[in-house]
Amino acid sequence: MQVTVGVDFGTLSGRAVVVSVADGTQLADAVHEYRHGVLDRTLPDGVTGLGPDWALQLPDDWRDVLRIAVPEALALAGVTADQVIGIGTDFTACTVLPTTADGTPLCELPGLAARPHAYPKLWRHHAAQPQADRINALAEELGEPWPARYGGKISSEWQYAKGLQLLEEDPELYAVTERWIEAADWIVWELTGAESRNVCTAGYKGIVQDGAPPSREYLAALHPGFADFTAKLDHPLSPLGAAAGTLTARAAAMTGINEGTPVSVGNVDAHVTNAAARALDPGHMLAIMGTSTCHILNSEVLAEVPGMCGVVDGGVVPGLWGYEAGQSGVGDIFAWAVRTVATAPYAAEAEARGLSPHQLLTEKAAAQPVGGHGLVALDWHSGNRSTLVDHHLSGLVLGLTLDTRPEDVYRALLEATAFGTRVIVEAFEQSGVPVTEFTVAGGLPKNRFLMQIYSDVLRRPVNVIGSEQGPALGSAIHAAVAAGAHPDIRTASAAMGRIDLAVHTPDPARADAYDRLFAEYRELHDHFGRGGSDSMHRLRALRDAALVEETR
Structure with missing residues (x-):
């Protein structure tokens, strides 16, 4: 039997499922609760306080899901690493973090653990609302074309609002930030050893429309130092269902899956669930x-x-x-x-x-x-x-x-x-x-x-x-496409998805x-x-x- 592994990174925990490629039967699942949960009062030191509407996380809590939940799910399913033909992941969004050029989170660098802006900002971090308000107001004033694709306004949860907050509240850290990346793409980087960016988070959370982000002139009008922000995001975009790369030896040791196993392009937990629900x-x-x-x-x-x-x-x-x-x-x-x-x-x-x-x-x-x-x-x-x-x-x-x-x-x-x-x-x-x-x-x-x-x-x-682990199942479906077991997402969804019709009627x-x-x-x-x-x-x-x- 060939299987894929889907890993869903949620707000408080991560879960892994092992799924049959042929018909989507879930063979096993395992859940790992994040040790630090959501940081909304203080940093892990227990001393550095956070302001109202902050919500941060720790990257190593996410790695623990790979180290603990994935091997546990494989063991419970009774499958060997040779049976796993692909792995896929999904994440909450916009959960975004600053890193170095090689993908190291800034909060893991010496001397930066007490800097709140060095940590990943969870989707429900709403402390960037003033920045979002200014982004929206200036876009309306200048007649920017992209707000129409976002219902007229972007949210404080999105990449640009959180990035502008970083610049204005910790400009030194902003200067150190070489890459500004969605957790959905960062976790794939951890698995493959190479940066990739998916079309989903880039379009919905990163304001990339018709292949282009907001202009440098517009960003400079927001703040002169913000003109180069797009450079921290810039990377070719990969379509959903594609392979972002294969597991490195390091990632194989973490997960218990063979080195060289295909890894599907990152995705958002909600969007990937559509395939699971047909x-x-x-x-x-x-x-x-x-x-x-x-x-x-x-x-x-x-x-x-x-x-x-x-x-x-x-x-x-x-x-x-x-x-x-x-x-x-x-x-x-x-x-x-x-x-x-x-x-x-x-x-x-x-x-x-x-x-x-x-x-x-x-x-x-x-x-x-x-x-x-x-x-x-x-x-x-x-x-x-x-x-x-x-x-x-x-x-x-x-x-x-x-x-x-x-x-x-x-x-x-x-x-x-x-x-x-x-x-x-x-x-x-x-x-x-x-x-x-x-x-x-x-x-x-x-x-x-x-x-x-x-x-x-x-x-x-x-x-x-028809599944209690919709996002993880969706990620497993995308992994099956990335591995070549199904020709496209629609075909894989029809074979592996689950739905119960008209369970409730008015x-x-x-x-x-x-x-x-x-x-x-x-x-x-x-x-x-x-x-x-x-x-x-x-x-x-x-x-x-x-x-x-x-x-x-």
Whole structure:
């Protein structure tokens, strides 16, 4: 039996799967939790503090996934290294890091471990919002052509905003930075010993459109020292499904896979999952739901969709325009609700019944009629990625009374994330990009009540990916193409992907009730997100000023 290995690098852990090339059967998987998780308070020294909205990671935590999870998955699968014909990887994005010319992360150089900007900035690092605001404002003022491909604005999460923050806050470190590279490409560099850049992250996160990045003149207008930024990114781009190279002896020793094994071009966790879910056809939207949600949609149509994260030619599969949108907080918001509103009696009841707090709150919330809690929430605890592209917005729950219970707030937040997805779907359809099917992947689809809410709110059937390790399976599929086992991504997806159709279908009465509740959500969405009130921005500014003063 021939197999490929797919490795998915997530926010808190990395996972490896071993998959049959013939039919996609998953033979084994292994998960490794990052030792340092997300650095959002201090650096690993425990002393160097980080400001508001920072989120960093350690490259060696990623290497541990290769050292630990990959060999463990191979052992559990009972396969030999000779049976592995390829390995593929995917990463969160935009997770980006500064390195030397040979790919050494700056945080691993002597004397730089106490410099926050020397570390990889995780996708949810939002401290570059001021830089993103200026990038967007200047692009609009100068009539730059590329913002139209990003819904009019780029996010603070993207490469250029984070790079400008590095320059302005640590210019000395910026000067030392020879390469500015997505983690998706850096991990492939670790495996192959050679730098490569993939068309997906370059197009969606690096503002490369029609083969060209923003002009040197535009970058110099942002900051004179930023004119050379593109040189730190410049490298030929490789199409998805291609081989980036082969495993070096060093990488073979780490993974337990033979030296010389093909390594597929890097990819983004959300985008690679489309192959795993057989969601490559035009109009088939895939929502990858975890701590955040990423919405991926292929189309034969090129259009300007307000607030989308990007549209890239061949960004998901060659021959189609790949669109991306997203919500910055989804599972993270549900976790916040458990931490915040689940009181001691709820925790005790959950423990006594052998349930998690999430399961108990879901059960109680599911017993309510639509609108029975009298609440509506905005799902902006981590800001809004689409369609407002503003990470300085914040969450809101309206309608609280002394009778409001934890399950009421919990349900309102579940519904808010479904409403946020509906806003995204409507934005595409109103822009002439049809959404004909809707499929979900990730960890959250296990919550059947949540998925039923989505089906009712969207008024459409919800398909579910047939694998619990969608991104890793997608990477294994791409590895099979890179190894030559399948001629292209579409063929490999048809053979190795998994999807369960119409698992959830809308109830007309609940859908009608949700239409009325969505109207309230939309009013709040437009009021706080489109200029009716700037109070969320002012509150954040007050908070940030207070935190800065406290650290002095």
